[in-house]
Amino acid sequence: GENVEQHPSTLSVQEGDSAVIKCTYSDSASNYFPWYKQELGKRPQLIIDIRSNVGEKKDQRIAVTLNKTAKHFSLHITETQPEDSAVYFCAASMGNNRLAFGKGNQVVVIP
Amino acid sequence: EAQVTQNPRYLITVTGKKLTVTCSQNMNHEYMSWYRQDPGLGLRQIYYSMNVEVTDKGDVPEGYKVSRKEKRNFPLILESPSPNQTSLYFCASSLRPTTEAFFGQGTRLTVV
Numbered sequence: 001g002e003n004v005e006q007h008p009s010t011l012s013v014q015e016g017d018s019a020v021i022k023c024t025y026s027d028s029a030s031n032y033f034p035w036y037k038q039e040l041g042k043r044p045q046l047i048i049d050i051r052s053n054v055g056e057k058k059d060q061r062i063a064v065t066l067n068k069t070a071k072h073f074s075l076h077i078t079e080t081q082p083e084d085s086a087v088y089f090c091a092a093s094m095g096n097n098r099l100a101f102g103k104g105n106q107v108v109v110i111p
Numbered sequence: 112e113a114q115v116t117q118n119p120r121y122l123i124t125v126t127g128k129k130l131t132v133t134c135s136q137n138m139n140h141e142y143m144s145w146y147r148q149d150p151g152l153g154l155r156q157i158y159y160s161m162n163v164e165v166t167d168k169g170d171v172p173e174g175y176k177v178s179r180k181e182k183r184n185f186p187l188i189l190e191s192p193s194p195n196q197t198s199l200y201f202c203a204s205s206l207r208p209t210t211e212a213f214f215g216q217g218t219r220l221t222v223v
Contacts, residue, residue, distance in 0.1 A: 032209035043214040103153035
């Protein structure tokens with residue numbers, strides 16, 4: 001199966017509501033979990049990351065939670081704004097010095 | 112300014128004509144990667160390099176070559192491009208695989 005899976009593939013939310021994207025990973029050795037945001041026509045950029053010794057990390061309106069037992073981590077965006085519309089990629093470090101990305105989630109914030 | 116620079120930004124070529132996409136970073140990063148991005152498939156790693164003269168295959172290495180003769184440069188070589196290599200390519204660099212990756216601006220390649 002895939003090293004990193006993301007769900008759902010597309011998410012539409014009303015402006016001001018919260019958005020949650022969940023990723024699952026397969027490699028027990030994974031210890032680094034970043035989230036990248038890619039706006040239309042632009043390059044991916046890191047928005048937040050978490051390491052395996054931490055369960056939750058927050059930065060203003062975004063947060064990431066990690067459940068190592070279940071091998072999943074989630075991105076939470078609160079009080080969504082139109083500029084949050086983008087594709088979001090999760091990733092997980094692999095034991096062989098690689099970084100595996102999920103397929104991405106299209107988030108659409110409806111004004 | 113810290114950056115990763117790819118060239119060219121856009122390239123249209125014919126099947127079988129060898130091409131090179133250059134990537135250069137000015138952050139003294141050890142780890143560099145090449146990804147291709149296709150609709151519905153996300154970012155797939157082609158090759159990565161842990162340091163000078165150390166390269167390894169990613170998820171989709173077939174049809175590609177790389178080299179890392181200098182720390183700052185990591186060119187992607189397509190010896191005999193085929194239409195299924197039409198894609199958006201990104202180079203990225205970071206201190207290590209477990210630190211923030213900085214992406215280049217992307218190269219949109221079309222092979223006809």
